Amino acid sequence: MxxxxxxxxxxxxxxxxxxxxxxxxxxxxxxxxxxxxxxxxxxxxxxxxxxxxxxxxxxxxxxxxxxxxxxxxxxxxxxxxxxxxxxxxxxxxxxxxxxxxxxxxxxxxxxxxxxxxxxxxTDVRMRARDATRVIGSYATWDDGRPMYLEDGRLCITWQMESLGLTQDTVDEIVRPWTPVETALERIATATRTHHPR
Missing domain, CATH: 3.20.170.40 (Rifampin ADP-ribosyltransferase domain)
Known part of the structure; x- marks a missing residue:
């Protein structure tokens, strides 16, 4: 300093x-x-x-x-x-x-x-889930809900709810502390599979 x-x-x-x-x-x-x-x-x-x-x-x-x-x-x-x-x-x-x-x-x-x-x-290494836990513990969605619940489960968003998903469904698709980008991709894939257009 x-x-x-x-x-x-x-x-x-x-x-x-x-x-x-x-x-x-x-x-x-x-x-x-x-x-x-x-x-x-x-x-x-x-x-x-x-x-x-x-x-x-x-x-x-x-x-x-x-x-x-x-x-x-x-x-x-x-x-x-x-x-x-x-x-x-x-x-x-x-x-x-x-x-x-x-x-x-x-x-x-x-x-x-x-x-x-x-x-x-330099060249910082850690497990992806650990990095997600450290950052995700403080992150919120656009409506103010926490991004992750205290136990690491991805918290459902209003957008997911509008597609008919529940917290239980999200829990089945995504493991605790999965990086958010990966989690959202898995949820999108699952909703396309179950709700084909």
């Missing part, structure tokens, strides 16, 4: 290869500087995430940021996974605000930028 810094330590899990002193740029700022980036914030309206492209994201909990580093996949043009992301300690630049995707949990924050103060772990 900078000299005289007395605030909390912030952690960022993301793209590897950055160095101490490097500035994390928001996707918006990177595009303006014509810097290609291989990732963007999650903009998935179907699950209620509203990440802003003019912010960088970080956490006050190391394991939370570590899970995001694990979810950062570096692949070859053919799609072969070569490594995972890196966990950094960072110092925010500009006003720090709570991340609206995790509002009320005081776990995720955002700012216009951040400076890397330490490289904590």
């Amino acid at each position: 900078s000299k005289g810094h007395t605030g909390p330590t912030f952690w960022h899990g993301g793209f590897p290869g950055l160095t101490v002193g490097s500035r994390l740029l928001s996707p918006y700022d990177a595009a303006a500087a014509r810097i290609p980036i291989s990732y963007t914030p999650r903009d998935r309206p179907q699950i209620g995430l509203v990440s802003r492209t003019d912010r960088v994201y970080f956490s006050t909990r190391q394991e939370f940021a570590r899970a995001f580093a694990f979810q950062t996949e570096i692949t070859t043009p053919s799609g072969t996974l070569t490594s995972r992301g890196t966990l950094y300690a960072v110092e925010p630049i500009g006003a720090t605000e709570e991340d609206p995707d995790f509002a009320g949990h005081e776990i995720s924050w955002c700012a216009p930028g951040a400076i890397i103060t330490a490289i904590v772990e």
Whole structure:
């Protein structure tokens, strides 16, 4: 941290290869500087995430940021996974605000930028279910329901209910702490199989 810094330590899990002193740029700022980036914030309206492209994201909990580093996949043009992301300690630049995707949990924050103060772990590895548990415990759907119940079951959404699904049906299709993208794909496949058009 900078000299005289007395605030909390912030952690960022993301793209590897950055160095101490490097500035994390928001996707918006990177595009303006014509810097290609291989990732963007999650903009998935179907699950209620509203990440802003003019912010960088970080956490006050190391394991939370570590899970995001694990979810950062570096692949070859053919799609072969070569490594995972890196966990950094960072110092925010500009006003720090709570991340609206995790509002009320005081776990995720955002700012216009951040400076890397330490490289904590490269090529972060963990089980996908563990990363889902760490992040999913704080995530909510677009109507405010928790994304995952306390025991790891995916919580039914109003969209699923509108298709006639019940929580019991979702429980039969999806194992606890299944990553949300995989869970939604399995549910979509199951509903197409049982409700052909």
